[in-house]
Amino acid sequence: MKIKLRFPKIRNPFASPVSLKKLQNRLFSKKKSHQITWRRVGKYALWALGIIILLIVLMFAWFAKDLPTPGKIRNLAAEGSTRLYDRNMQPLYTISSADKKRILIDQKDIPQVVKDATIAIEDKNFYNHHGIYLKGIGRAVVFGGSRGGGSTITQQFVKNAILKDNKHNLVRKIKEAILSIELEALYSKEQILTLYLNEIPYGGNNYGIEAAAKSYFNKSAKDLTIAEAATLAALPQAPSTLSPYGQNVDRLIARRDLTISLMTDQGYITKEQAAEAKAVVSKFAPRRDSITAPHFVLFVKDWLVDYFTKELGDAQIAEQKVESGGFDVVTTLDLPKQQEAERIVSAAAGKTLKSAGASNAALVTIDPKRGEIIAMVGSVDYFQEQFGAFNVATASRQPGSSFKPIVYSAAFKEKYNPATTLFDLRTDFGNYSPDNYDGGFRGPVTIRQALGNSLNIPAVKILGLVGIDDALKNASDLGITTLTDKDRYGLALVLGGGEVKLTEMTGAYGVFANNGVLMPTTPILKITDSKQKVIYTHEDPKDGRQVLDPQVAYQISNVLSDVEAKKPTFGRTLGVLTLQGRPVASKTGTTDAFRDAWTIGYTPQYVTGVWAGNNDNSSMNRAGGSVAAAPIWDAFMEYLHKGLPVEQFNRPSGIKDVTVDRLSNKLPVAGSDPITDIFASWQVPTDKDDVHVRVRVCKENGLLADSSIPDELAEERTYTNVHSEKPNFPNWEGPVLAWANANGFNNRPPTEKCQAGSVQPTIEITAPTEDQEVSGTFVISAAASASSGVKQVEFFIDSIAVGTSTASPYEISYNANNLSAGSHKLQATVTSNSGSSATSDIVNFDVSTDSAPPDEVSKLLGITAGGQIIFTWNNPTDSDFKLVRIKVYSGAPTYATLYRTVEVSKPSQTATITGLSGTFRFVVHTVDITGNQSDGIERYYSF
Numbered sequence: 053m054k055i056k057l058r059f060p061k062i063r064n065p066f067a068s069p070v071s072l073k074k075l076q077n078r079l080f081s082k083k084k085s086h087q088i089t090w091r092r093v094g095k096y097a098l099w100a101l102g103i104i105i106l107l108i109v110l111m112f113a114w115f116a117k118d119l120p121t122p123g124k125i126r127n128l129a130a131e132g133s134t135r136l137y138d139r140n141m142q143p144l145y146t147i148s149s150a151d152k153k154r155i156l157i158d159q160k161d162i163p164q165v166v167k168d169a170t171i172a173i174e175d176k177n178f179y180n181h182h183g184i185y186l187k188g189i190g191r192a193v194v195f196g197g198s199r200g201g202g203s204t205i206t207q208q209f210v211k212n213a214i215l216k217d218n219k220h221n222l223v224r225k226i227k228e229a230i231l232s233i234e235l236e237a238l239y240s241k242e243q244i245l246t247l248y249l250n251e252i253p254y255g256g257n258n259y260g261i262e263a264a265a266k267s268y269f270n271k272s273a274k275d276l277t278i279a280e281a282a283t284l285a286a287l288p289q290a291p292s293t294l295s296p297y298g299q300n301v302d303r304l305i306a307r308r309d310l311t312i313s314l315m316t317d318q319g320y321i322t323k324e325q326a327a328e329a330k331a332v333v334s335k336f337a338p339r340r341d342s343i344t345a346p347h348f349v350l351f352v353k354d355w356l357v358d359y360f361t362k363e364l365g366d367a368q369i370a371e372q373k374v375e376s377g378g379f380d381v382v383t384t385l386d387l388p389k390q391q392e393a394e395r396i397v398s399a400a401a402g403k404t405l406k407s408a409g410a411s412n413a414a415l416v417t418i419d420p421k422r423g424e425i426i427a428m429v430g431s432v433d434y435f436q437e438q439f440g441a442f443n444v445a446t447a448s449r450q451p452g453s454s455f456k457p458i459v460y461s462a463a464f465k466e467k468y469n470p471a472t473t474l475f476d477l478r479t480d481f482g483n484y485s486p487d488n489y490d491g492g493f494r495g496p497v498t499i500r501q502a503l504g505n506s507l508n509i510p511a512v513k514i515l516g517l518v519g520i521d522d523a524l525k526n527a528s529d530l531g532i533t534t535l536t537d538k539d540r541y542g543l544a545l546v547l548g549g550g551e552v553k554l555t556e557m558t559g560a561y562g563v564f565a566n567n568g569v570l571m572p573t574t575p576i577l578k579i580t581d582s583k584q585k586v587i588y589t590h591e592d593p594k595d596g597r598q599v600l601d602p603q604v605a606y607q608i609s610n611v612l613s614d615v616e617a618k619k620p621t622f623g624r625t626l627g628v629l630t631l632q633g634r635p636v637a638s639k640t641g642t643t644d645a646f647r648d649a650w651t652i653g654y655t656p657q658y659v660t661g662v663w664a665g666n667n668d669n670s671s672m673n674r675a676g677g678s679v680a681a682a683p684i685w686d687a688f689m690e691y692l693h694k695g696l697p698v699e700q701f702n703r704p705s706g707i708k709d710v711t712v713d714r715l716s717n718k719l720p721v722a723g724s725d726p727i728t729d730i731f732a733s734w735q736v737p738t739d740k741d742d743v744h745v746r747v748r749v750c751k752e753n754g755l756l757a758d759s760s761i762p763d764e765l766a767e768e769r770t771y772t773n774v775h776s777e778k779p780n781f782p783n784w785e786g787p788v789l790a791w792a793n794a795n796g797f798n799n800r801p802p803t804e805k806c807q808a809g810s811v812q813p814t815i816e817i818t819a820p821t822e823d824q825e826v827s828g829t830f831v832i833s834a835a836a837s838a839s840s841g842v843k844q845v846e847f848f849i850d851s852i853a854v855g856t857s858t859a860s861p862y863e864i865s866y867n868a869n870n871l872s873a874g875s876h877k878l879q880a881t882v883t884s885n886s887g888s889s890a891t892s893d894i895v896n897f898d899v900s901t902d903s904a905p906p907d908e909v910s911k912l913l914g915i916t917a918g919g920q921i922i923f924t925w926n927n928p929t930d931s932d933f934k935l936v937r938i939k940v941y942s943g944a945p946t947y948a949t950l951y952r953t954v955e956v957s958k959p960s961q962t963a964t965i966t967g968l969s970g971t972f973r974f975v976v977h978t979v980d981i982t983g984n985q986s987d988g989i990e991r992y993y994s995f
Contacts, residue, residue, distance in 0.1 A: 134379040136352060138345075138387040139424075139577055145349040147356075147375055155262035159246040163274050166261055167245055168320035169285035173311040175205040176318055179241055183207070183232035206232040208288070209248040212372060253371065254284060255291030268296055270337040278325060279332040282311040290367050292357050296336040297441035298350060299430075305334065338437045345390050347430030347443040352383055352575045359576075359588070378582030383575050384424035384590070389692065393417065393427040396687045401432040404683045405664055408675030410649065413664040413684055414444035416555050417692065420562030420659045422593055423571030425555075427688075439667040448534050448551035449663060452677065453506045454641030454650040457608050458560060459546045460503055460511075462526035463518045464604040464732065470500040470611055471710075471729035472717050474510035475776060477787040481543050486512050489621075489642075489676075495791055496715060500729060504617025506640065508547055513777055513784075515546040529599040530560035531570050548643055557652060558661035564608045564637065565654040567702055568600035602704040603732035609701040610730055612637035612653075625678040628686040629653070634698045636689070640677030647671055649680035656699040658692050660685055706733035713741035715774065722746050723770030745771045747801045751888035752813065753839040755806030765811045765888060771801035813838030813890045815845065815882040819863070820897040820983065826868050828903040830983030831937075833863035834892060838884035848879045861953060868983065871899045905984040906930035909961075909976055912989050919995050920966040923976065927958050932980040938963055939975045939988075947973035947992075955979075968995045 134147040171178045177185075183206040203211065210231045235244055254264035264284050265273040276284070286307035287294055294304040309330050316326040343349055353374060360370035397413050405413055417427040430443030460468075476494040478485065486508045494507070502510035515523055520541060527535055535541070535550045542549070559573040572595055579588040611617065613635045615626060622629060622640075629638045629651070638653030647669050652661040664680040665672060672680060710731045713724035718737045720726045723744045731737075746768050750757045757766035774797045776788035792798045815836040820826055832855070836842050845862040847855050849871065855864035862880075878895045907928035915922045927933060935957040943949035951972065956963045972995070977988040 134356070134374055134377055134381060136349060136381050136383055138383055138385040138390070140387065141382065142387045144344045144383065144385065144387070147353060155260060155266070156250050157260075157262045157273060159242055161272075161274055162246060162249055162261065163276060163281070165278055165281045165320075166249065166273060166276060166284070168315055168318075169278075169281040169311050170245070170249065171205070172314040172318050172320060173282075173285050173307075174208065174288070175203075176314070178205050178245070183236035184229045203228075204232065205248050206235055206244055208368070209244065209251060210235065212252060212368065252288045253291050253368075253375075254287045255295045256297075268336050277332070278312065278315075278321060278329040279308065279334065282315065282329065283308045283334055285311050288368070290371075292350075292354055292371055293367070295350070296334070298354070299443045299446045301442065308334070338435060343434075345385055345387070345394075345428070346434040346441075347445060348383070348385055348390065348425070348428040348575065351428060351430075351443065351446060352381065355575055356381065356579075380580040381576060382578040382580075384419075384422075384426065384577055385428070385575070386426050389417070390427045390429075392691055393429050393688050396684055396691075397429045397432055400664075400684050405432070405680065407673070408649070408664065408680035409646075409666075409671070409673030410664045410675065410680050411666050412439060412444060413662065413681070414554055415660065415662050415684060415688060416445050416558045417658055417660045417688070418558050418562050418573060420565040420654060420656070421571065422590070423559065423562070423573050423596070424577070424590070425573060425575045426658065426692075428555075428575075442667060444663055444667070445554045448553055449648050449665070450548045450550070450643045451552050451557055451650055452548035452641030452643040452648060453508075453511070454557065454639050454652050454677065455548045455550075455552070456503060456506065456511050456546055457564070457612065457639055458527050458530060458532070459515050459518065459523045460499065460611075461530075461564070461600060461604050461608050462523050463499075463514050464607050464735075465522075465526070465601065466518070467735055468499065468514065468517070469717070469729065469731050469735040470498060470607055471712055471714075471727055471731070472499045473497065473715055474499065474502055474513050475788050475791065476502065476507055476509050477791055479509060479513070479787055480783045481512060481516065482783070484543060486544070486547065495795070498714070498727070498729070500611050500614060500617050501620075503611050504614055505621040511546045512543045515543050517777060520545060526600075527560070529570070530563050531572070531599075532556045532560055548641055548648075554650075554661050554663050557650075558659055561637075561639075561652050561654050561661065562659040563600055564605045564612075565656055565659050565701075566596075566605075567602040567704075568598055568605040569596045570599045571596045601732065602702070603706045606701060606703055606707060607730060607732065609637045609654075612639055613701065622678060625682060628682040629678060631655070631686075631689055631693060634693065635700060637701070638682075638685070640682060642676035645671045646674050646676065649675060649677045651677045651681040651685040653685060653689065655689075655693065656701060657696055658689065660689050660692070662688075707731070708733070708736055710736055712737060713744060715772075716741045716743040718742065722768070743773055745773055745801045747771055749802060750806035750811045751886050752811050752884055753806050754886060755802050755804050757806055757811075761806065761811060767887075771799050772797045773800055774798075812888050813842065813882045813884045815880055815890055815892045817878060817880055817892050817895045820878070820895065822895055823898065825898045825900045825982055827900040827982035828869065828905055828984030829865055829867045830985070831863055832866055832878065832880075833861060834880040834882075836860075836862050836880075836882040838882065838886070838888070840884045840886035840888075843883045843885045846881050846883070848881070850877055851879075859950075863953075865985075868899045869903055873899050873901055900982050902932070902980070902982045903984060905986040906933045906978040906980045908978060908986050908989055909936060912976060912991070914974070914991055914993060916993055916995060919968045920964060921968065921974075921993055921995075923963045923965075923974075925961055925976065927961055928978055930978075930980060932982065933958060933978060934981045935979050936961075936963070937977040937979050937985065938965070939977065940965065940968075941973040941975070942970065944971060947971075970995060 136144040138144055181204055183204060185204060207228050210228050250260040253259050258264045258267045261273045261284060265271055265276055269280050286304060293300055294307065296304060312326045312329050315321045316323055356374045357367065357370045360373050361367045364370050393415050397415055400413060405411065412431050414431060415427065415429040418425055428445050430445045431440045433440045473496045476497050478493060488508050497507065497510060524535055524538060532552055533556060534552050555573060563570045571593060574590055576588065577590045578586060580586050615630060618626060630636055634655060636653055636655050638651065641650035647665055649664040662681040662685040708731050709728055711720060711726050711728045712718055713720045714727045715725065718739045718741045721741045721744060723746055724741045748757045748766055749755060749769050750761055751765055751767050774788065774792040776784040778784040813836065815834055817834045819831055819833040832847050834845050836845050844856050844858045846853055847864055854866055857864055875896055875898050878897060880892045881889055883889045907930055909925035909927060912925045923938065935955050938954040939950060940952040941947045941949060942951040954963055954965055972993060974991045974993065975988040978986045
C-alpha cells in the first residue's frame with residue numbers, strides 16, 4: 053500500500069504582479085501613514101513581549117545546557133593553588149582553596165543572628181525575590197558586566213561555589229542569573245541561605261560560617277554574639293582586605309557597625325542591642341598559620357587581588373581567582389635578607405625597643421632603582437596575640453620630621469637651595485608657635501644646617517614659603533597617596549602632621565636615591581598561570597617616572613649625607629645614622645609626645661625605612677627616631693651593604709659650587725659673610741648682596757659723603773639691611789628685626805648727606821695762653837668737640853707728645869722743670885669717636901726759672917648743704933700768688949678720677965660747688981703767676 057504525502061502549497065507572494073504592486077504600494081506609497089491607535093500600540097507591545105520572552109527562553113536554554121546542576125555543588129573542586137616564591141625561587145607560601153577549612157553544619161545549627169546579620173548587609177530582600185534583582189541584571193546588560201549589579205545572596209553563592217571561569221562579563225552574569233533562578237526553584241530560601249553560609253569565603257582558608265567562627269573567635273557559630281555575627285557578615289565583601297589579621301581592622305569594624313545599624317533598621321534587633329553590640333571591642337583568636345614572611349605574603353595576596361580586580365571588575369571573583377587560579381608568583385623578596393631583617397627587629401624588642409618604651413617596630417627595604425621590595429617586617433612577631441598580625445609597614449602613621457625632606461625638595465624646585473638662610477626664631481604663624489626639639493633658637497641658619505639638625509621653625513617657614521598645595525603635590529609625585537584631605541593640614545604638615553605609610557615614605561626616599569625617578573613599589577617579579585603563560589613581569593620595568601629633577605634629588609642626598617651638618621644635634625648618635633666607609637643619606641622623625649619614631653636612609657643601592665613605637669599610640673620614654681628606630685636601621689643597612697661596592701650619589705652636571713653671602717644668598721660684595729654650597733642650575737644667583745651695603749660716608753658723622761668731601765675726611769663703610777623671609781608679614785618680620793637690633797645688625801645705611809663744615813672735629817688750646825710764662829707744675833688744657841663725640845685729646849710740646857686726656861675738661865699737668873728755660877711750642881690733636889682728627893693752632897709759651905709754689909691757704913672750712921659745698925679760706929701772702937684751684941675727685945676707693953676743677957682768683961676767698969652726689973675727695977691748691985702749684989690740702993665729704 054502506497055502512502056502519498058502531500059505537502060501544503062506555499063503561495064509565493066512575488067509570483068503575481070498584483071502582489072508585487074501591492075507590496076510596492078505598501079512600502080513606497082506616498083499616502084499619509086495611518087494614525088496611531090491604542091489597539092495598534094497594544095498589538096506591537098504584545099509582539100515585543102513575545103519576542104522578549106522568546107529571547108529569554110532561548111538564552112536560558114543556550115546557557116543552561118553547559119552549566120553544572122545545583123545538585124552537584126558539593127562535589128565542586130578548585131582548579132589549583134597559587135604558589136608564592138622569593139626572588140631566588142625559594143618557596144614562601146601556597147594560597148590554596150584546596151586547603152579550605154570548611155565545617156558543614158545543618159540548618160538548625162546556624163543561629164538566627166547569623167542569618168539576620170548576613171541578610172541585613174548582603175540582601176535585605178532575600179525572602180522577597182526569586183534569585184535575581186532585575187535592576188542588577190539591567191545594569192550588567194547596559195554596562196556589559198563591567199559594573200557589579202546588586203547581587204543577591206543566591207547569586208553570590210552561584211558566583212563563589214559553581215561558576216569557574218573567573219570572568220566578570222555579561223555572559224557570566226547571564227549564567228549566574230539562570231543558575232540563581234534554578235536554585236530558587238529547587239531549594240527553599242532557608243536551604244539556599246544554609247548553602248551560602250556553608251560555602252562563602254570568610255578570608256584565609258576559612259570557608260563557611262562554622263570555620264570562620266572557630267578561626268576568628270574560637271567558638272562554634274551557634275554561640276556567636278550579635279557583634280561577632282555582624283563582624284563575620286562584614287567579611288565576605290572583601291575577606292582579604294578586611295581580614296582581622298590585616299592592616300584594615302578599622303574598616304572591618306566600620307562595616308561591622310554598618311551591619312548592626314542595618315539589622316536595627318530592618319527590625320532584627322533593638323536600638324539598645326545595637327548600641328551594646330557596637331560598644332564591644334572585638335578580640336580575635338591568635339592566628340597560627342605555617343607561613344614564611346607573613347606580613348609580606350599577605351601584602352602580596354592583597355596586591356594580587358587588587359591586580360585581578362582591575363582586570364575582572366569584581367573583588368570576590370578576583371579573590372577566587374587568586375586562591376584557585378594555579379598561579380606561580382615570583383616575588384621581589386630576598387628570603388635570606390628577609391630572615392635577617394626579622395631577626396634584627398625581633399632582637400630589638402628585648403633591648404632597644406624595651407629601653408625606649410616601645411613594643412613594636414616595622415621595617416621596609418626597597419631597591420630604589422627598580423622599586424622592588426627586598427624585605428618587609430610588619431611587627432616584631434607576627435604571631436604575637438596583641439598586635440603581631442597587624443602590618444605597621446602598610447599602616448598610616450604620622451612621620452614626624454622624616455617628612456621634612458619631602459617639603460624641602462619642593463622648595464629646591466624653586467629658588468631655595470642648601471645655602472638659603474632661614475631665621476630660627478620664635479615665630480607666631482597664626483595661633484601656632486612651634487618649638488625646636490631642645491627649646492632653643494639659633495638665629496639665622498642655612499637650609500643645610502636646618503635640615504641636617506632637624507630644626508622645626510625653619511621647616512615650618514619653608515612650608516609657608518612653598519605653600520601647602522605645592523608641598524602636597526610634591527608628596528603625591530613622590531608616591532605618597534594618603535595625604536588627600538588638604539583642609540586637615542596646616543603648617544604642622546612639615547613636622548609630620550599627616551599620616552603616611554612606611555612603604556610609601558620608603559619609596560619616596562627611593563626617589564632621592566634614584567636621581568629623581570620614581571619606580572612604583574612592587575612585591576612581584578613575575579606571574580605565570582597554570583598553562584605556564586607569563587601574564588605579568590617586572591623583569592624590565594618601564595613604568596618609572598621622572599618626578600623630581602636630578603639636581604634636586606642630589607641636593608637632598610647631599611644634605612642628608614652631610615655628617616658635619618648633623619653633628620650639632622646628632623653628634624652622639626651619628627654611629628647609627630651612618631654606614632662605615634660609604635656615603636649614606638639618613639633622616640629621623642619623632643612625633644608629638646614621642647608616639648612614633650622613624651629612621652629612613654638610603655644609598656644608591658638600597659633604601660630602608662624603620663618605624664618604632666606602640667600600636668595603641670601611647671608615648672615612649674622620650675625616645676626619638678635616633679634612639680628607638682635608628683639602631684634597627686643601622687644594623688640591617690650594615691648587613692645589606694656588606695661586600696657591596698661603594699657607590700657615590702650621582703652629581704648631575706647642572707650642579708655648581710657657588711659662593712654667596714650668608715644672609716642674602718646673593719653674590720658677595722666687600723663686607724659680605726661668604727659661604728660656599730651646591731646650587732642647581734636655576735638657583736645660581738646673578739644679583740649682588742643687598743644685605744651688606746658699602747656706602748661712602750664722612751668719617752666724623754657717618755652721613756653720606758658726596759664728591760665734595762675730600763677722601764681724607766671720608767671712608768667706605770659696610771652697613772646691614774636685614775629683613776625676614778616675609779618682610780610684609782609682621783609676625784615674621786618682628787622677631788628678625790629684634791634679633792638684628794640685639795646682635796649689632798641694625799646699622800642701616802644713612803640717608804642724610806653730611807655738610808662740609810661738620811666733617812671734622814674742632815680743638816683750641818685754652819691754657820697756657822699765648823706767650824704766658826710758666827714754671828714748676830703747670831696745667832695744659834684745651835676745648836674740643838666732635839659730632840660723633842671726642843675720643844681723646846693728645847698734647848704736644850715741641851712736637852713731642854706729653855700727655856693725653858680722654859674726658860672733659862681736656863687737660864693735663866706738666867712739670868716745666870722738664871723743659872729748658874725759654875720759648876716752647878704747644879699743640880693739641882683731637883680724635884673723634886668716628887676716627888677723624890684735627891690739630892689746634894700752635895700756642896707759644898715761656899718757661900721761667902721760678903719753680904717754687906706759693907704757700908697753702910689757711911683756715912680752710914667746708915660747709916655741706918644738700919648737693920653742694922661752700923669752701924672758705926685765707927689766701928697766702930706770697931707776692932706772686934694768683935689763684936686757688938680746687939680739684940674734685942670721684943671713684944671710690946682711690947678717688948683718683950678728676951670729676952671737676954674750680955678756680956678762684958685772688959682776692960676771693962670763697963667757692964661754692966653744686967650738683968654733688970656721693971662721696972668726693974677735694975684738693976685745694978694755690979697757684980702763682982708762673983703756674984707753680986702747691987701740693988694742696990685734702991678733704992673728703994659725702995653728699
